[in-house]
Amino acid sequence: MSILPDPAPSDDGIYQIFSLCYARARARRTPDNFLWRDAHDGPMPMDYNLWILRNAHRIVLVDTGFGPRAAGERGRPLDIDPLEALQRLGVDPDGVEDIILTHLHYDHAGNIGRFARARFHIQDAEVAFATGRCMCEPQLRWAFDVEDVTTLVRHTYAERVCFHDGEAAPLPGVSVHVLPGHSAGMQAVRVMTQRGPVVLASDVSHYYANFLRRAPFFLTVDVAATLRSYQNLMALAGSVDRIIPGHDPKVRALYPRVVCNGIGLSALHEVPLAHDAAQMSRLDGFVVED
Numbered sequence: 001m002s003i004l005p006d007p008a009p010s011d012d013g014i015y016q017i018f019s020l021c022y023a024r025a026r027a028r029r030t031p032d033n034f035l036w037r038d039a040h041d042g043p044m045p046m047d048y049n050l051w052i053l054r055n056a057h058r059i060v061l062v063d064t065g066f067g068p069r070a071a072g073e074r075g076r077p078l079d080i081d082p083l084e085a086l087q088r089l090g091v092d093p094d095g096v097e098d099i100i101l102t103h104l105h106y107d108h109a110g111n112i113g114r115f116a117r118a119r120f121h122i123q124d125a126e127v128a129f130a131t132g133r134c135m136c137e138p139q140l141r142w143a144f145d146v147e148d149v150t151t152l153v154r155h156t157y158a159e160r161v162c163f164h165d166g167e168a169a170p171l172p173g174v175s176v177h178v179l180p181g182h183s184a185g186m187q188a189v190r191v192m193t194q195r196g197p198v199v200l201a202s203d204v205s206h207y208y209a210n211f212l213r214r215a216p217f218f219l220t221v222d223v224a225a226t227l228r229s230y231q232n233l234m235a236l237a238g239s240v241d242r243i244i245p246g247h248d249p250k251v252r253a254l255y256p257r258v259v260c261n262g263i264g265l266s267a268l269h270e271v272p273l274a275h276d277a278a279q280m281s282r283l284d285g286f287v288v289e290d
Helices: 068-074 082-088 124-131 146-157 208-212 223-237 250-254 277-284
Strands: 016-025 046-054 059-062 098-100 119-123 161-164 168-171 174-178 187-193 196-202 243-245 257-260 263-267
Touching (some): 016 082, 016 250, 146 161, 208 277
Parallel strands (some): 098 119, 119 161
Antiparallel strands (some): 016 263, 174 187, 187 196, 257 263
């Protein structure tokens, strides 16, 4: 049984959203995070997250993080194995029925072989990109893990992958929207909550600063598409306080913190703690408190 806070919404289309930060890259600096290097140089750490959507009817995961093997191979130490964290939260990985993969990079689609029953929702374009000729190029395949991609192909053969071609609504109150640039089939997830729609941008924008400054992350396969996606992201969300970047530690500072069985979560369905316009306008700053 889940030990997460009581899922008060009874409407099947209204969710609680919890962000689980399972690893942090504390040594990153500002030039590491932008395609065009800014003269500013200072600490700009990165969070690695997955997201838990919950109501009285279901639990849905958005992304699956990476596990111990990838952590060792890539020098990205885990604060906690994401599946251990889920189990401590009372979420049985083998009981999860739907997982939305925003894209197939190693830090978002690792662990997909560790969920026994889940259906995986992903964009056609992302799978075509990750299994096609572009993977002959080391710079393009670096962020993908061949074991994750191979596992997804096996899940496809086992009829456990739901392919989407652009916008789709795979579950009540949940829609996916292709916003490419960082990867060819990058998708954001729009989720209805009691405070209105919240858009999990994932790596459409790693940090608030990426989309607010229109400054793409250093790993970008299509710059023009990325810039269009920033514009579409704002249109989809309606306001900055409804956008959740994929890796920005500021999210942990902005949203109420919930601790369940020693696991810290950010409650994204709640109103941000810094909600006035002046505070929200400073989200594009480079300095990130870790």
